[in-house]
Amino acid sequence: MESLSDVLKQWPAGKNMTNRAVQIKQELLADPLVVKLREKYPELSDQVIQLNLNRLYQYTNEHRSCSNCPGLDRCPNDLEGHYTMLSCETINGLTQLNDRKVPCKKFLARESELHIRSRVKSFYVDETALQRGYSTDEILTNDLERVKAVGQVMKYIDQTKRDGLQSRGLYMAGKFGTGKTFLMCYMLHELAKEGYSGVIVYVPEFVEDLKSMFQEPQKLKETVEMMKETDLLVFDDIGAENLNPWVRDHVMGTILNYRMNRKPTFYTSNHDLDVLERHFSFTSKDGDELHKGQRIMDRIRPFVDFVMVNGVNKRGR
Structure with missing residues (x-):
């Protein structure tokens, strides 16, 4: 799966690239997943969002792939059978957005079946x-x-x-x-x-x-x-x-x-x-x-x- 930086590199340098970055940011902020995430973590400031655009891009893309799952063997996500989950924590006044990989139901079912067969x-x-x-x-x-x-x-x-x-x-x-x-x-x-x-x-x-x-x-x-x-x-x-x-x-x-x-x-x-x-x-x-x-x-x-x-x-x- 492409990262946000990979997508931007496909665009010409200069003004067009800047415009594309602004467009992607607006699309991300309007994505229902990101809206829900910000409702859950009100401390997510625009500055934190700006610093974590790549995480947000991967988060929304992987969830979109899961919604239209082509099957484990053709999983487009970075880690087969897993998707990104985001959480937020504030330490010493500094807010951080953390990501982790979570196995999907199909991956868990396959692992369970392999364990049974073993x-x-x-x-x-x-x-x-x-x-x-x-x-x-x-x-x-x-x-x-x-x-x-x-x-x-x-x-x-x-x-x-x-x-x-x-x-x-x-x-x-x-x-x-x-x-x-x-x-x-x-x-x-x-x-x-x-x-x-x-x-x-x-x-x-x-x-x-x-x-x-x-x-x-x-x-x-x-x-x-x-x-x-x-x-x-x-x-x-x-x-x-x-x-x-x-x-x-x-x-x-x-x-x-x-x-x-x-x-x-x-x-x-x-x-x-x-x-x-x-x-x-x-x-x-x-x-x-x-x-x-x-x-x-x-x-x-x-x-x-x-x-x-x-x-x-x-x-x-």
Whole structure:
């Protein structure tokens, strides 16, 4: 944004420039913002006004820009998302006009949203699912076949807001593309507003990445600790991974063993709980290990409420 001196420099020297300065001063003094400012601070003499024409010019220009806001990304003010506020004080008989930068509502809303998003971490999950805006009406009406599932998720959110962090999570099963991940991201976003931290993990890629982490014990330890300690943990698309005994018993088993009766864990899957148990009971390395499948399911089944997500496949629509 141009300063008053920049505007005046655009005019020829001499009489024309002097006339322009007088005109700008008259326009500033007649501006409703300046009139209101002088009513609030009667001690603002003509001399003080003359000494602070540049501040007054910036003050009125920035407020005018805010009144016709083109959006934060195109904010014309000196400091993006901020405008100038003026105040007056008299010290030892000397009156001073002070300015300060104040964040606008749109800037504060964006900062709040970024702070909320910072509480939720994702591993291999499409970031757009976490960064998009969420409309309750859209979630309810987008697919009437999944209304019951949406109701269960919203009930869970309300209960957590009212009573605090629950020990039980949700197990969301359904066909491809019915919005299970979307609903979990919605839940994480809503509860992040209440100060809860969250982690969502796309299990198939996580399992593959764990194989490389085996050579980085510190990174593996930090990842496991994060998943153990976060308030809300979502295992997305569980049952679609190429399972191996080490991942099942020493990674997922460790995380779930710590969280049960402490913090809620959530799951999305194309399988129901019985099919998931069969999935955990077989690995390409050791074949059938029914007792190990049952062991890990003992850390899942008693600590979730089952939610069936019906609806049509929305991917690509």
